[in-house]
Amino acid sequence: MHPLVRSRNRNKRIRTGLLLIGCITLSLGLPVRSSGFQSGLSSSNHSSVAVSADGVDQLGDLLKRLDLKQLQAAHVEQVLAETADPERQKELRRTLANLYVAQLEDFVESPEEFLRVEQRLRELESAVADLTTPEVLFQRLETEFRHGEFLLASYREDRRKEPLLVRVQELFSTLAERFEALEQTCEDRIEELETFDAGLNSLANLKADSEIDKLSEISFRSSFFAGWSLFNVGVGRQDAKLGRSNFVRALSSFCRFLDIDLEDDVSSWDASYLELGATRNCQAFLGVALCYLALGQNSDADGCFELIRGPDGNPAIADQVAFWQIQSLLEFGMLDDALQLSTAYLETSDSLNPLQRGQIALCCIRFAYSKGKLTDAKQQIGMLGFKVLAQLRQFSLVRKLLEDYSVKLPSPSFYSDWIAGQNLCQDAEKSGLEADYLTAAGRLEMAVAKARDIPLSDLEHCRYQLGWALYKGARFAAAAASFELVIGRIARLDPKTAATAAWLQHDCYLQQSKENPEMIKRALKVLENLVTRFPESDLTKKARLQMVKLRQTSMKAEDAVARLKEVVEESPDDVLSKYELCLAHYRRYLQLVREKKTTAAVELDIRNAINQLTDMAKDLKPQQRLKLLLIELDVQTRDNMDNRAAVDSLVSKAWAIARDVDNKSMLAELHYREVQIARHRMDERSLAEHVSWLVENGDGTLFQKSVLVIRATQVENELKNASGEDRRQAVKRGIDVYRKLAKASGYNSRSIKSNRNARVAVSRLASLQEEEGDLEAATGNLELLVKAHPSNVGYLQRYSRLLIRLKRFADSVDGWRTLARGLSKESDGWYEAKYYLMKSLAESAPETAKAPLKQFLGLYEVPAEWKPRFDDLATQLGIR
Numbered sequence: 001m002h003p004l005v006r007s008r009n010r011n012k013r014i015r016t017g018l019l020l021i022g023c024i025t026l027s028l029g030l031p032v033r034s035s036g037f038q039s040g041l042s043s044s045n046h047s048s049v050a051v052s053a054d055g056v057d058q059l060g061d062l063l064k065r066l067d068l069k070q071l072q073a074a075h076v077e078q079v080l081a082e083t084a085d086p087e088r089q090k091e092l093r094r095t096l097a098n099l100y101v102a103q104l105e106d107f108v109e110s111p112e113e114f115l116r117v118e119q120r121l122r123e124l125e126s127a128v129a130d131l132t133t134p135e136v137l138f139q140r141l142e143t144e145f146r147h148g149e150f151l152l153a154s155y156r157e158d159r160r161k162e163p164l165l166v167r168v169q170e171l172f173s174t175l176a177e178r179f180e181a182l183e184q185t186c187e188d189r190i191e192e193l194e195t196f197d198a199g200l201n202s203l204a205n206l207k208a209d210s211e212i213d214k215l216s217e218i219s220f221r222s223s224f225f226a227g228w229s230l231f232n233v234g235v236g237r238q239d240a241k242l243g244r245s246n247f248v249r250a251l252s253s254f255c256r257f258l259d260i261d262l263e264d265d266v267s268s269w270d271a272s273y274l275e276l277g278a279t280r281n282c283q284a285f286l287g288v289a290l291c292y293l294a295l296g297q298n299s300d301a302d303g304c305f306e307l308i309r310g311p312d313g314n315p316a317i318a319d320q321v322a323f324w325q326i327q328s329l330l331e332f333g334m335l336d337d338a339l340q341l342s343t344a345y346l347e348t349s350d351s352l353n354p355l356q357r358g359q360i361a362l363c364c365i366r367f368a369y370s371k372g373k374l375t376d377a378k379q380q381i382g383m384l385g386f387k388v389l390a391q392l393r394q395f396s397l398v399r400k401l402l403e404d405y406s407v408k409l410p411s412p413s414f415y416s417d418w419i420a421g422q423n424l425c426q427d428a429e430k431s432g433l434e435a436d437y438l439t440a441a442g443r444l445e446m447a448v449a450k451a452r453d454i455p456l457s458d459l460e461h462c463r464y465q466l467g468w469a470l471y472k473g474a475r476f477a478a479a480a481a482s483f484e485l486v487i488g489r490i491a492r493l494d495p496k497t498a499a500t501a502a503w504l505q506h507d508c509y510l511q512q513s514k515e516n517p518e519m520i521k522r523a524l525k526v527l528e529n530l531v532t533r534f535p536e537s538d539l540t541k542k543a544r545l546q547m548v549k550l551r552q553t554s555m556k557a558e559d560a561v562a563r564l565k566e567v568v569e570e571s572p573d574d575v576l577s578k579y580e581l582c583l584a585h586y587r588r589y590l591q592l593v594r595e596k597k598t599t600a601a602v603e604l605d606i607r608n609a610i611n612q613l614t615d616m617a618k619d620l621k622p623q624q625r626l627k628l629l630l631i632e633l634d635v636q637t638r639d640n641m642d643n644r645a646a647v648d649s650l651v652s653k654a655w656a657i658a659r660d661v662d663n664k665s666m667l668a669e670l671h672y673r674e675v676q677i678a679r680h681r682m683d684e685r686s687l688a689e690h691v692s693w694l695v696e697n698g699d700g701t702l703f704q705k706s707v708l709v710i711r712a713t714q715v716e717n718e719l720k721n722a723s724g725e726d727r728r729q730a731v732k733r734g735i736d737v738y739r740k741l742a743k744a745s746g747y748n749s750r751s752i753k754s755n756r757n758a759r760v761a762v763s764r765l766a767s768l769q770e771e772e773g774d775l776e777a778a779t780g781n782l783e784l785l786v787k788a789h790p791s792n793v794g795y796l797q798r799y800s801r802l803l804i805r806l807k808r809f810a811d812s813v814d815g816w817r818t819l820a821r822g823l824s825k826e827s828d829g830w831y832e833a834k835y836y837l838m839k840s841l842a843e844s845a846p847e848t849a850k851a852p853l854k855q856f857l858g859l860y861e862v863p864a865e866w867k868p869r870f871d872d873l874a875t876q877l878g879i880r
Contacts, residue, residue, distance in 0.1 A: 076099065093124050096120075148232065155168060172229040179225045180226045190212050190219070223253050224284055227287050231247065234246035234294060235332075254285070266300045266303040269303075276312055326363065330364070339384070346388050357391075361388035395426070414462075417450065418444065444463075448466060460494075480505050483501040487505070502534070524550050557591050581609050589606060622657050672690075672706075699740065712761075752784055766779075793829075800812050842877055856870075
């Protein structure tokens with residue numbers, strides 16, 4: 001084409017073309033579906049493929065008006081099968097082709113359906129030459145390109161899907177040829193039209209000019225898509241050398257689109273002339289840069305990247321340059337360069353935002369561990385990715401990737417131990433066992449111990465998680481110490497985390513105050529520090545309220561009442577002070593109940609204090625009004641449960657307010673009062689209703705534990721007479737109840753040792769889990785029982801038997817040895833212990849089992865019921 005024509009067409013494209021052809025998605029989000037390009041050229045109403053309805057019956061017209069493309073195509077297929085007229089057949093085939101091109105857009109992300117429709121299009125093309133116009137053909141090719149992008153993105157999400165890569169190469173190779181052919185067809189037709197002269201027929205000349213504009217647009221679009229198709233073919237070869245010819249051709253296509261000369265020096269190119277602020281131009285220029293990168297022309301590539309990042313570049317694409325550089329280097333097989341560039345970008349946290357860092361990290365991991373031998377370079381690239389995801393606190397994603405790719409992180413390493421510790425914390429959150437939290441804490445302590453040259457933010461977030469694990473593992477002193485360091489080190493860097501650490505530290509001291517009341521003072525000091533240092537924190541208001549409560553609880557009940565009375569006398573309109581006075585009176589009341597002293601005077605004080613608030617009720621929050629009703633209800637049911645009218649009135653008022661309250665503890669208390677009332681009145685239906693609510697919803701409240709005991713008794717009664725499916729369901733209910741009772745009573749060896757309810761709950765839980773077939777869970781619970789009561793023969797026998805059933809022979813040796821030493825010689829339990837001790841040794845360390853077994857068989861006459869087992873064991877070990 002003549003240069004002036006190309007220049008005229010280029011200017012036309014600049015004015016209108018880029019507005020029509022949309023935007024390619026260049027981002028790789030953490031749900032990754034966008035690592036390829038998406039052109040967005042097509043119009044949703046398919047106006048470019050309007051189907052002629054001449055000669056089509058009324059059903060066809062209706063289907064067309066309703067835009068039911070699939071049904072319309074099926075109808076036309078039927079009419080075609082029944083038509084013998086060649087011209088009519090050609091017309092119907094053209095109609096079908098247009099319908100199928102439109103259908104392709106619906107199946108871009110449905111490979112099987114896409115292939116089916118594409119196959120039918122090929123059949124139609126083979127029957128009729130020049131089946132579609134350039135516009136419709138471009139629409140079809142652009143849709144196939146987007147389908148190829150979907151396949152390429154799917155492969156990049158999981159590079160183990162090798163067949164997808166083969167399909168991607170085949171598809172883009174075909175598309176590149178067809179886009180180039182379409183481009184040439186358009187250029188040839190433009191040359192014909194440019195020599196057309198209709199003389200004075202201005203209408204004909206206008207039509208020719210209009211067609212030139214339309215074909216020019218399609219030609220430029222085709223050169224763009226041909227470039228990216230060729231580039232993707234080169235990418236599919238996974239080696240820059242093998243894809244070299246494709247990258248050379250892609251570079252040529254991009255340059256045709258941008259109207260630049262490859263012979264020119266990159267430094268001479270001007271971003272404003274290239275109009276890199278326009279999305280499509282910048283995308284094509286990114287293609288130029290990546291082709292240079294693939295061809296080893298690094299200085300040219302760097303020059304192009306600088307232009308994209310410059311003031312005249314497109315900001316959205318500039319933000320993704322780092323990702324495309326690194327992904328391309330990996331796919332070109334340039335791993336050393338990819339590692340160097342990834343490290344440069346990712347180790348400097350200020351150079352990229354968190355989303356960009358996460359995209360690159362995910363790309364590195366998926367490439368490193370997807371297939372092939374794990375080389376040192378791949379290991380470093382993958383570990384860099386995991387390190388960045390850890391820094392971004394994406395631990396759930398890290399865990400999924402570790403499991404999906406069966407990755408074992410190298411150790412010793414701060415980040416390996418941090419990630420492992422976080423995974424163990426996730427396991428502990430599911431089990432709720434203190435022992436599991438302490439296991440996680442141990443791994444996190446290993447990470448902290450290796451914290452040399454680690455960014456402060458990473459170290460202290462790891463230490464914060466360590467504090468949390470210790471806190472949940474009931475190691476409150478150690479947890480408080482960890483939180484203390486976190487607060488001091490990142491108060492300015494991350495005030496939100498520091499404030500949360502302070503809140504948890506105060507709770508650690510509260511937990512310790514149960515044994516040492518002096519720790520209340522430390523808790524108060526921490527809260528004062530939180531309010532002072534973190535005034536903007538959401539926890540500040542909560543901390544202030546907690547300070548008021550702690551200061552009251554640190555006083556004697558009488559002193560708290562006296563002080564609040566003074567405040568109320570000074571400020572009679574202070575609603576909050578009057579409310580706190582009611583609570584203080586109630587605290588005094590409960591103290592007298594515990595001491596079994598008369599409460600009549602305090603009951604009167606409570607009622608008087610509540611009555612004083614009656615006129616101010618509108619100024620109280622629903623939660624506060626409910627609390628006052630619960631106080632009255634507790635006093636009333638302790639004093640005179642038989643006053644049905646008074647009790648029912650308070651209950652009705654409480655439920656009316658409870659609709660506006662979401663405090664679980666208060667709602668649990670109201671249900672618990674209902675349980676007490678139902679038991680007193682022997683109302684089984686009401687009792688069952690409120691017990692069920694507390695069992696399901698009362699976790700962590702003071703009122704669930706006693707109700708769980710009631711529910712456990714009910715389940716035991718169900719189990720006595722149940723069989724078959726009824727028993728299986730009862731067992732499941734029992735497991736749920738006893739698990740909750742164990743948590744409420746203290747799900748740890750310390751509580752089991754001192755708390756009978758905890759011991760019974762864990763023992764019954766283990767029995768029911770064993771019956772259900774969950775041997776691992778049952779074994780874990782029996783292990784807790786054995787730790788708490790090491791001299792209990794029954795627990796040790798049950799634990800050791802389960803280890804045998806799980807084939808954990810080495811773990812069972814110590815248990816059976818203890819039983820063999822402690823049980824009466826030649827009792828049935830003793831023979832069992834001896835047999836399983838020998839069996840465990842035979843399976844775990846056979847050479848150590850031979851001599852003891854031979855000696856045992858020589859000294860003892862084994863009873864008939866045990867003799868076959870010992871004989872089989874002797875045969876297994878080769879003892880005559």
